[in-house]
Amino acid sequence: MNAPQALSRWAGPGSSRVPFWAYTDPALYQRELEKIFYGEHWCYVGLEVEIPKVGDYRLSHVGERQVIMVRDRVAPRERDTDPGIRVVENRCAHRGVRFCQQQHGNARSFVCPYHQWTYKLNGELAGLPFKDGVPATGEDGQPCVNGGMPEGFDLKQHGLTRLRVEVLHGLVFATFSDTVEPLRDYLGAEVMPWLDRIFQGRQLQLLGYNRQRIPGNWKLMMENIKDPYHPGLLHTWFVTFGLWRADQKSRMVMDAKGRHAVMISRRNEGGENRTVTQGVTSFKAGMQLNDARILDVVPEPWWTVPDPSRPGESITPTVTMITLFPSLIVQQQVNSLSTRHIVPRGEGEFDFVWTHFGFTEDTPEMTRRRLRQANLFGPAGFVSADDGEVIELSQDGFRQWGQGGETLCELGGTGTEMTEHMVTETLIRSMYAYWRQVMGE
Amino acid sequence: MLQLAVDRFNADYGAALDERRFEDWPGFFAEDGCYKVQARENFDRGLPLALLAFESQGMMKDRVYGITQTIYHAPYYTRHVVGPARVLGEQGDRVMAQASYAVFRTRPGDTSEVYNVGRYIDEFVRAPDGLKLASRTCVYDSEMVLNSLIYPI
Known part of the structure; x- marks a missing residue:
């Protein structure tokens, strides 16, 4: 078998000469987003002090993806272990709408304006209009139901993208990765x-x-x-x-x-x-x-x-x-x-x-x-x-x-x-x- | 007429900056005058941070030294377009006024672009030689500074 061909375009040894294409190649940049910003790295999102009260949120970014940093309700028994900070992607699970348009604010829940899909502060889908269809009367005069989501539609499967979050001394970091090491080890x-x-x-x-x-x-x-x-x-x-x-x-x-x-x-x-x-x-x-x-x-x-x-x-x-x-x-x-x-x-x-x-x-x-x-x-x-x-x-x-x-x-x-x-x-x-x-x- | 006086002041102020007579700029202020350029999000939320915040003619002179001698930047021209002033009140020798402004930036060899848009929130003091700014806060709508902001607004 032939040895796999080297994919690297980086001609020189070491890292003391950085090729200009590392800064100018659009395809390489797309791979950087995937491997670095959306890969096994922790990205800064904001400061805990920016969202002091339950429901306070502000928009931020991980790479080019806009995310919402929000303070969720936390049960008293979990307050020692859960700082209550959630980071969810600002993209509706229904039709992909970037639904939150206020840079910061306070919310009880997030509602997409297009079809009013409604999410809890932690990103779980709470409900959507006409999920179980609309009651009507059929041609035979009997009650029936028009439309609705398919049987077995599970709200739990259709929440916002929820990022892993860690808070270090009031600095909030998030990641799309399930596998990156804990934040302190990462740093x-x-x-x-x-x-x-x-x-x-x-x-x-x-x-x-x-x-x-x-x-x-x-x-x-x-x-x-x-x-x-x-x-x-x-x-x-x-x-x-x-x-x-x-x-x-x-x-x-x-x-x-x-x-x-x-x-x-x-x-x-x-x-x-x-x-x-x-x-x-x-x-x-x-x-x-x-x-x-x-x-x-x-x-x-x-x-x-x-x-x-x-x-x-x-x-x-x-x-x-x-x-x-x-x-x-x-x-x-x-x-x-x-x-x-x-x-x-x-x-x-x-x-x-x-x-x-x-x-x-x-x-x-x-x-x-x-x-x-x-x-x-x-x-x-x-x-x-x-x-x-x-x-x-x-x-x-x-x-x-x-x-x-x-x-x-x-x-x-x-x-x-x-x-x-x-x-x-x-x-x-x-x-x-x-x-x-x-x-x- | 007071509004005319404020409008004339703003025209002279903009002309001094657009004609790059930066050394004249601190003279538009009282000696202990304050000058701020502040993002609207900070102003609206009562957050104190500003892009520039000077508390005396001395600090403004230091800025002029900075923009002419120490800060490295690609050169550009500005063009201030200042709307008619709204005189909002008078108290003794003080005059409160506001005016909308747009500042365009043109770099040599390049097209003109909208650089910084906002309003002046002013407190003037009547001095023997005309109006002087006791304070001018430039509250800008522009959510992003186009790389850097070197010259005063």
């Missing part, structure tokens, strides 16, 4: 301490949303937050004010599969340091703020935690950027906190939804500080606006060249190891090593 022991650090034991307070549509492949956003090379070069505010740059003590962490990551760093005083500012045109030696309240950084007690990789020592990062494959970024940049949700829309476009939050224990001053620092982030942010811009320009570059081109991600070599510095593209390489396995490329 991995290396990443969990950094989620615990921000969220464990604290109630979130919702501050609001920002939404942007970015004309680039969804993976470029993941890469952007796995790339510690660019912030101190593209972002003037980071290099000038010492918020993020190559002379800082930092660490690149990833899970065992290399798909999730944490970029950890510690702010320094900024100003000139020739090893990282000489020749860097975005460094503005004379730059001063007219109103410094935007950078009124106040350290918070929870920033300091036992160092997960150095027993007996503690660590106090000022920034942790967490990428949870495939679609979530969790940001702590000094006092600014947000989740950023990637919603893909074809191979060349995605929506990027920012949800900013604080904690219920925050003083009014801390809330105001978080809101002021929000000027640095989001679609108009002093540092984040240019990320969306360069992603669009990257996609433009890939598109104009076509099949033969590839990106080069070899800062710090071609390996995929964790590092104690940020002069590396290791996290991008590790994500593509994993992506190659999943996609069979």
Whole structure:
């Protein structure tokens, strides 16, 4: 027998050269939806605090599929084990209608407007009009029944698609997969301490949303937050004010599969340091703020935690950027906190939804500080606006060249190891090593 | 007539931005004036987050430095079309007004597109040299920012 022919189009070894077709091929993108977003992965849906009361819901997405995150009734004896959060697909089981059109609201049940099929909050079909037909009188004058669903029609078999749901510290994740491992195992022991650090034991307070549509492949956003090379070069505010740059003590962490990551760093005083500012045109030696309240950084007690990789020592990062494959970024940049949700829309476009939050224990001053620092982030942010811009320009570059081109991600070599510095593209390489396995490329 | 004064103010404001005289922009505000660009969903639900939120002329000057010196972005022109103002009240030296706006974006070499649509919710203060904004909140309907928003609305 002949050996099976290799299906991979990925010509080079390893994952340090990413072919342009990985960003531009529509058929490949459809397979990504199936294997990644609808396959054995957990996708972020929203925050528990967005739906505080029974019946509260909001629309979200898993891949391109619109879903409803809703808080269901829970029997008292199940409250310890069931957080009551359900995620169901926004698609009627009857004729496929995307029936829910309010971005958020409160409902006792969901009703499709087309034929009034009615669903419980957990997605079970509660009932439908004329299921048992319409009573009438036959030509023979005897009572009869017109129409109705076939005998044996089982409501239980015709509910909404119900996703598996897990809630971690108020973050809601869902998956179409029956086989993916439990969420904490999926995220991995290396990443969990950094989620615990921000969220464990604290109630979130919702501050609001920002939404942007970015004309680039969804993976470029993941890469952007796995790339510690660019912030101190593209972002003037980071290099000038010492918020993020190559002379800082930092660490690149990833899970065992290399798909999730944490970029950890510690702010320094900024100003000139020739090893990282000489020749860097975005460094503005004379730059001063007219109103410094935007950078009124106040350290918070929870920033300091036992160092997960150095027993007996503690660590106090000022920034942790967490990428949870495939679609979530969790940001702590000094006092600014947000989740950023990637919603893909074809191979060349995605929506990027920012949800900013604080904690219920925050003083009014801390809330105001978080809101002021929000000027640095989001679609108009002093540092984040240019990320969306360069992603669009990257996609433009890939598109104009076509099949033969590839990106080069070899800062710090071609390996995929964790590092104690940020002069590396290791996290991008590790994500593509994993992506190659999943996609069979 | 007050409405005429507000309309003239809005025309001058839009022209300054469309003509890229960004350094003139903070001068439309009182020294401690507030400027916000906020998504309608946040405004309607009482959520405080805004796309941009400045609390002084100083913060606005820092934004002007950002858009001219530090934020990397593909260049574009804006065109503000501001509807007639509705003057909604007067209290002492304060004037409350609102106006609908549409801002179009044109990138060099590209077609024009609807960029940001919403309304100004304004509080003016009467100053010796005319009206100044004590606060302007741009509440935008557009559910998605087209990639980034660099220049003021």
